[in-house]
Amino acid sequence: MPLSKDEVRHVAMLARLSLEPGDEEFYAEQLSGILAHIDRLQQLDTESIPPTAQVVEVANTLREDVPRPGLTQADALANAPAAVDGFFRVPSIQEEA
């Protein structure tokens, strides 16, 4: 099923990707093309087939509750584009209503 521009806008919002001129058409066309191939999955009857989320059988890998040293504040912030007084700084999260 081809993607509408509305769907493209919705998905771009969910994925936090801004849309520049031409992007809506580009994604609509490209994603629709890939999905056209992917739609062959619907040919398969998978009613009774369990899903595989993880392919190797490993279970119950738990960690003992033992603290280990972390990073210094300086190391934690070393890669931050904007750090102030030990905090990461971000633009306002209070969006206009």
Added chain:
Amino acid sequence: MSELTELTIKEAARLLRLRSISAADLVTAHVDRIQQLDRRVKAFLRFTPELWDKQADQADKRIKDGDPGPLVGIPMAVKDVLCVRGVETTAGSQILRGFKPPYTGTAMSRLFEAGAVMLGVTNCDEFAMGSSTENSGYHPTHNPWDLDRVPGGSSGGSAAAVAAGEAMIALGTDTGGSIRQPAALCGVVGMKPTYGRVSRYGLIAFASSLDQIGPFARCVDDAAITLAAMAGHDPLDATSSDRVGRDVLNNYGEGVEGMRLGVPREYYDVQGIESGVKAAIDQAIKSLRDAGAEIVDVSLPHTDYGLAAYYIIAPAECSSNLARFDGVRYGMFTEDAENITEAYMRTRRKGFGTEVRRRVMLGTYALSSGYYDAYYLKAQKVRTLIKRDFDEAFQKCDAIVSATSPTVAFPIGSKTQDPLSMYLCDVLTLGGNLAGLPGISVPCGMSEGLPVGLQVLAPQWGENVALRVARTYEESSGVKAEVAPLD
């Protein structure tokens, strides 16, 4: 000293032990070769002189102290998705430009402990998404056998570095074929281990349930040695197996006499396979039969659905894995955004390349409300069918052999406009990721002057089986990985 850049690990170790050469000499020879060639190949993104000086020094001390470890002093290149403390690591993406991890991933620290010497960081498709290394956020890498062609991908830089004699071994990652396919296209050995064999701690995730770290080398022995050194349980990766890493070497020297090797007809006649590739594979199969293997027909009936399942699961996981790239704690950042949502959206639009955005969009869509069952859940069920295909095939054979890639290296730019044609490069390799299998690609001759790779897939935890078949082939066929004739 250029012959020092054509050595295998065993040859190098012998010379080091005899003190005919030092680890520093080995590094120097490779750095010279890089300086001479990499302007044209562009396998590397960055170099790590502080590391190689220190590590070569330590290696020479260890050799002097009589430490005969096989990897002591061996020059190694590392794909740009693998974190090493203090070394800029960007996953081939502008969004991570300047990021220096405060920690070293497990596979790398194990190799450093084993004495390997890091030369630098190799190019790759952005976040390992691609099959040609053209999706790098920096520059494309060129195939050392024909500089107008791609090296394959996503680990194209690592494959090209080993093929060009710029590194003796290299590390790559394989999510849908990203080690095996570039190994085939560059004429080197590349191995993807069983999912869970090597810790993913320090691997910048693309698709967590598919990703594995593995080695590139110029012979099967070197790949085996490198893999054994990094394999084994890691308490920092809950999905890593508790099996002993050295398992991968069990009876691996023992030939293929009496082994049954399966040829899946869906792989043998895969759509778009080049006749030259097919001819080389026919030769390889014949050579394995001559070496004592029994060749049997097997079937992987859901092969046609593999790509579709893969292109739901991998993008879905990547859409989540890449959510952390928001410009807050590291990476690119947009200065003048009005609010956080706008900052996120602009940073990510600018920082991610086309292919990454395409997959993030696809994966977000596949997981979104109303589509989860039709896409994501469906793909996971088909994943089960594909795994069962392999389980059944392995009832009839010990290992599966096929071409690694349906084609030889293609010209740069020839597939970039059509994502699906690029995705089809992985049609013979991604089944191994969906089923979690170990797989190796070894050079098996040339077609149109370009390398062809033979893929060997084994059941989960059967690295030793895959290595054994590959090594027997290498020995009996006399086809050896060669350093590309660049000079």
Added chain:
Amino acid sequence: MTSPWEVVIGMEVHVQPRTRSKMFCGCAIGQLGDPPNSNVCEICLGMPGTLPVINKAAVEACLKTAVALNCEIPRHTKFDRKNYMYPDLPKGYQISQYDLPMSVNGVLELDGRRIRVRRVHLEEDTGKLIHAGDKLHKAWESFVDLNRAGVPLMEIVTEPDLRSADEARDYAVALRTLLRTIGASEADMEKGQLRAEPNISIRRAGSEELGVKTELKNINSFRALHRAILYEVARQAEVLESGGTVVQETRGWSDAEQRTFSQRSKEFAEDYRYFPEPDLPPLELDPGWIEDLRRALPELPGARRARLVSQHKLPEADAVLIAADRDLADLFEAAVAKGAEAKPAANWIIGEVAPSGKFPTPEHLADLVKLVTAGSITRDQAREVLIESVETGRSPSDIVAEHGFAQVSDEAALLAEVEAVMAANPRAVEDYRGGKKQALGALMADLKKRAPQANPKVASELLLRLLG
């Protein structure tokens, strides 16, 4: 007049289990007031390439809680990713549990009512955001502290079974008591270890249909919980009675203004795109492990309250107060075992120990209760002795002996004092004998001044005899 509205409340409570390290990494759990971003590592910062590993102690605390709440614990459970991007969420997703939580279908008994618990699951906390600016001066930046990012949380969700603000508060208190009793959490609301989010709707009494609900956030005390619900119920009733409709939304509680307010967000309907966390293998819960946890549980608060009434003959009200705190109840029972009489011991615990939080040893409490019961010291003296005993660790008998303020109950010893009082107040004696019975008060007051250690009962009897 009864209200025409029935209140329907469901509660979602987030509780921090008692662990030393975070949910998925080895970072120590920090303290309130630690420098920002000082309890973090590459994992909880969501650095590229890092992976989570499940903390066993958090799983154990969650399972203990589930067992104590009579939940069903499935064999198979797993973690999922809840995807949304926000600066306090370093990975862009929260590792939580979606369709296969660690436990389901439990119940908490609340004064004879059964509050159904829908699920108890494990997840990780987010970091903290601090906003610069205010409503007038639009904030242009916020600050992120990730010390709390990755701290384990148990999410405990009830069915909409609560019917009033009182009941909602009582549920939260009972839950806290239970969590403390089994040692699963310290559950201190002030430290953010227990956070309650009620969702509230009202409907016409007798109606079966559920009304539109609002969800309340930022509640940090039981008192605020109670008031916020009362406010919200009244607000919704007013909206409906004036012909309006309740908007389904998240509302905050302002302690300063004592009101709830809409937390407007431009966000379209949330779509969390849950999917199984590929970095964590599923958990196969061994029934033997669950059985071991069940067996190791201490007596739960409900059962203990009942036993305090039946075995120790405490009034229900006292039993409720004492059973609500495992330490108080332990102290009570140990003191009784050391020979203290039950009711006075309960009084001392409720009146003195609980408000001060200062615990004597059971031996010392028993000693104190015996001294008071025997009339050896006054209540006022006993209060001082108790404080000194807690501070110094010495027994009440020793302290009383040393201070010499053991209460004097011996008539012979008191005789001189009583005679002295009578000699010093001849008018009062005369008045009393002349029929002004109220003159006794002045005599007793003077006696208390001269002989503070005198047993008031014995002294007044002696005085009356001498007067009469």
